[in-house]
Amino acid sequence: MALQFFNTLSRSVQEFVPRDPRRQSVGLYCCGPTVHDFAHVGNFRTFVFADLVRRYLEFKGRKVRHVMNITDVEDKIIRRVRETNAPLRDYTAPFEAAFFQDFQALNCLLPHDTPRASEHIADIIALIEKLVARGVAYRAADGSVYFSIEKYQGAGGHYGRLLKLNFEEMRPGERVSSDEYAKEAAADFALWKARVPDDGAVFWPSPWGEGRPGWHIECSAMSMKSLGPSFDLHLGGEDLVFPHHEDEIAQSEGAGAQPPGQPFVKYWLHGAHLLVEGKKMSKSLGNFFTLRDLLAKGFTGREIRYLLLTAHYRETFNFTFEGLQGARAALLRLDQCLTKLRELAGNLKVQALSALVDQFAGALDDDLNISGAWGAVFDWVRQTNRRVDEHTLDAPEAAAALAAWERLDTVLGVGAPKEVEAPAQVMALLDARQAARKARDFKRADALRDGLKAKGWLIEDTPKGARLKRI
Numbered sequence: 065m066a067l068q069f070f071n072t073l074s075r076s077v078q079e080f081v082p083r084d085p086r087r088q089s090v091g092l093y094c095c096g097p098t099v100h101d102f103a104h105v106g107n108f109r110t111f112v113f114a115d116l117v118r119r120y121l122e123f124k125g126r127k128v129r130h131v132m133n134i135t136d137v138e139d140k141i142i143r144r145v146r147e148t149n150a151p152l153r154d155y156t157a158p159f160e161a162a163f164f165q166d167f168q169a170l171n172c173l174l175p176h177d178t179p180r181a182s183e184h185i186a187d188i189i190a191l192i193e194k195l196v197a198r199g200v201a202y203r204a205a206d207g208s209v210y211f212s213i214e215k216y217q218g219a220g221g222h223y224g225r226l227l228k229l230n231f232e233e234m235r236p237g238e239r240v241s242s243d244e245y246a247k248e249a250a251a252d253f254a255l256w257k258a259r260v261p262d263d264g265a266v267f268w269p270s271p272w273g274e275g276r277p278g279w280h281i282e283c284s285a286m287s288m289k290s291l292g293p294s295f296d297l298h299l300g301g302e303d304l305v306f307p308h309h310e311d312e313i314a315q316s317e318g319a320g321a322q323p324p325g326q327p328f329v330k331y332w333l334h335g336a337h338l339l340v341e342g343k344k345m346s347k348s349l350g351n352f353f354t355l356r357d358l359l360a361k362g363f364t365g366r367e368i369r370y371l372l373l374t375a376h377y378r379e380t381f382n383f384t385f386e387g388l389q390g391a392r393a394a395l396l397r398l399d400q401c402l403t404k405l406r407e408l409a410g411n412l413k414v415q416a417l418s419a420l421v422d423q424f425a426g427a428l429d430d431d432l433n434i435s436g437a438w439g440a441v442f443d444w445v446r447q448t449n450r451r452v453d454e455h456t457l458d459a460p461e462a463a464a465a466l467a468a469w470e471r472l473d474t475v476l477g478v479g480a481p482k483e484v485e486a487p488a489q490v491m492a493l494l495d496a497r498q499a500a501r502k503a504r505d506f507k508r509a510d511a512l513r514d515g516l517k518a519k520g521w522l523i524e525d526t527p528k529g530a531r532l533k534r535i
């Protein structure tokens with residue numbers, strides 16, 4: 065089966081055919097974090113989803129250029145900067161650094177380009193100038209520049225590509241200046257916002273006077289700068305469909321930079337919402353978690369990544385602590401299986417077991433059917449365990465299975481954790497367990513093993529003695 069994705073633009077599952085005539089290079093843009101605070105687990109669901117798309121395209125042999133912007137100029141940030149009285153960069157830098165730490169804790173591959181809005185003001189102004197010159201944007205009396213939906217439609221543009229809008233209820237020329245608004249408030253939206261006292265020191269000179277860009281134009285300018293005026297894939301959370309992505313299409317196509325007949329973006333993919341313990345995340349409900357909150361509770365980035373990767377990207381996902389415990393148990397099963405295979409395979413290197421790789425790819429080709437892919441993995445774990453118990457698995461078979469897993473893990477990114485040094489307290493527990501075993505006190509030995517497991521350490525009994533591994 066050829067790779068297929070659900071394209072929000074066509075509202076259907078379509079075969080993915082890159083624009084590159086050789087079908088090799090793929091341009092992928094995912095809206096990045098707004099660095100006004102620590103990102104929460106719902107935000108990270110989108111980034112893990114984008115990471116899966118990129119990794120799977122690379123698995124399929126495509127050469128992906130992955131771009132993710134950093135939104136560091138936007139209404140919420142300016143509000144916070146005003147409250148803290150700090151220069152913009154001083155305020156955003158620690159949150160940006162924290163974001164990338166979290167991103168790596170989840171083993172997401174770093175994008176090839178991570179442009180900051182504050183460093184692309186000239187590109188943003190140039191794009192707005194183009195829109196003004198083409199008559200689809202205008203300067204209002206206060207010095208702000210707005211995108212005219214009416215003029216855009218009049219010039220043959222189509223506003224409402226990603227979602228149906230009721231134009232009957234829209235009054236031409238009505239304006240919305242904030243970055244976020246509902247579809248009922250669809251109106252001419254701000255590209256450039258004239259400086260107001262509340263902006264503090266966050267402003268830049270422009271042909272229309274001092275001010276700052278709106279959020280939507282930032283993504284149009286940075287994505288086209290990095291990937292060209294027409295590219296393959298644009299990803300984001302479903303909450304960005306309107307107005308952010310609709311506005312991005314209008315701005316980018318309104319500037320007319322695309323080759324004839326080519327859209328700004330060929331495939332729009334949207335990840336669904338995340339609930340926590342069955343409810344919408346909110347600070348007042350106590351179910352609002354940043355990644356660092358979860359790490360502080362003793363879960364690992366690997367467990368969180370695994371859990372986020374268990375649900376199909378278009379399904380609302382209920383993130384629970386029970387689910388995290390389940391993730392820990394599932395990874396433990398996987399690790400135990402891999403340990404046995406490594407013991408059997410030794411240093412033997414052979415070709416990957418193609419049946420497993422094919423089954424896995426067959427599932428992911430189908431609009432990233434991740435449950436099918438995990439189903440293939442855990443069927444294989446079960447069969448492997450059975451054959452190890454029956455002593456019917458030989459070294460070449462074990463090596464082929466391991467090679468297949470390594471292929472799969474280039475996509476899943478939950479591979480065996482790196483060897484890390486255990487703290488002294490943990491090492492003391494291991495010594496106590498070894499002593500208990502020596503004394504044939506197996507009850508105590510098992511209790512100590514379970515204690516280590518609860519602390520996130522797994523004992524591997526190897527011919528060279530017991531080793532500890534981070535779960």
Ligand SMILES: [Zn+2]
Nearest residue numbers: 095096283308
């Ligand atoms: Zn964006």
